[in-house]
Amino acid sequence: TTVKDANFMNSLAGKVAGVTINASSSGVGGATKVVLRGNKSISQSSNALYVIDGIPMYNFGGGGGTEFDSKGATESIADINPEDIESISVLTGAAAAALYGSNAANGAVMITTKKGQAGALKVTLSSNTEFLNPFVLPEFQNRYGTGLNGSASGSSVYSWGAKLTPAARTGYTPEDFLETGHVYTNAVTVSGGTDRNQTYFSAASVNSDGIIPNNEYDRYNFTFRNTSYFLKDRLRLDASASYIYQQDQNMTNQGVYSNPLVPAYLFPRGTEFDAYRIF
Numbered sequence: 001t002t003v004k005d006a007n008f009m010n011s012l013a014g015k016v017a018g019v020t021i022n023a024s025s026s027g028v029g030g031a032t033k034v035v036l037r038g039n040k041s042i043s044q045s046s047n048a049l050y051v052i053d054g055i056p057m058y059n060f061g062g063g064g065g066t067e068f069d070s071k072g073a074t075e076s077i078a079d080i081n082p083e084d085i086e087s088i089s090v091l092t093g094a095a096a097a098a099l100y101g102s103n104a105a106n107g108a109v110m111i112t113t114k115k116g117q118a119g120a121l122k123v124t125l126s127s128n129t130e131f132l133n134p135f136v137l138p139e140f141q142n143r144y145g146t147g148l149n150g151s152a153s154g155s156s157v158y159s160w161g162a163k164l165t166p167a168a169r170t171g172y173t174p175e176d177f178l179e180t181g182h183v184y185t186n187a188v189t190v191s192g193g194t195d196r197n198q199t200y201f202s203a204a205s206v207n208s209d210g211i212i213p214n215n216e217y218d219r220y221n222f223t224f225r226n227t228s229y230f231l232k233d234r235l236r237l238d239a240s241a242s243y244i245y246q247q248d249q250n251m252t253n254q255g256v257y258s259n260p261l262v263p264a265y266l267f268p269r270g271t272e273f274d275a276y277r278i279f
Helices: 008-012 093-104 261-266
Strands: 019-022 033-036 049-052 055-057 085-091 108-113 119-132 181-193 197-209 216-230 235-249
Touching (some): 008 019, 049 093, 055 093, 093 108
Antiparallel strands (some): 049 055, 085 108, 119 181, 181 197, 197 216, 216 235
């Protein structure tokens, strides 16, 4: 069974020739960088344009900044329920620019969403659980304690003080900070109708706790779509509506000083970690 990513764009990694997909370090629901056939500019964005059911979608996303205030964030395209997607195609070069102008100069990712199907009522349920653990953890020395140049008084932020005795090795290991994360994804879709009128409805939820303490992400999607035909199929009315509720907390980033892992890695070896724990 394939577990679907909360941001469906991450699922395309390695499946489309010439497409580079960089997943976010912000955890579940984080923004994804999609570059078609290499970067086009040094200072400007090289991200592709997203087109949903023929309508260009400008992918607004937070984050960025400097290494001092950089923060993780989600993005508009990450809010789409993967169960609502019928197909995905990629356009590059002149073909994309001819259809969508200069906004598609970096290429376009074209997404077609599901709609109701004529026939008996069809209900689909999906549920999956994913557990998250760090693959590689850093190794710390446990020979020298807090301090500098062999002295505990040299500095309180370095770990090159006096040699530690076995009793003084109180210190911190990555397992003390990182947690086992989990992602619960549940979805239901309903489709049915007649030859002249088809209806589609879906509801989905994503609930996640990351490996970083207090990193949480919750998203709820509701989609309704109705397609009707009139005047002997000469007129088609296709109406859809979506409601998305999202809440995230403590989305980390790779920013040098904003990343909570940096002070965790630099925590002095001879200092009691639990004395500073506030989570």
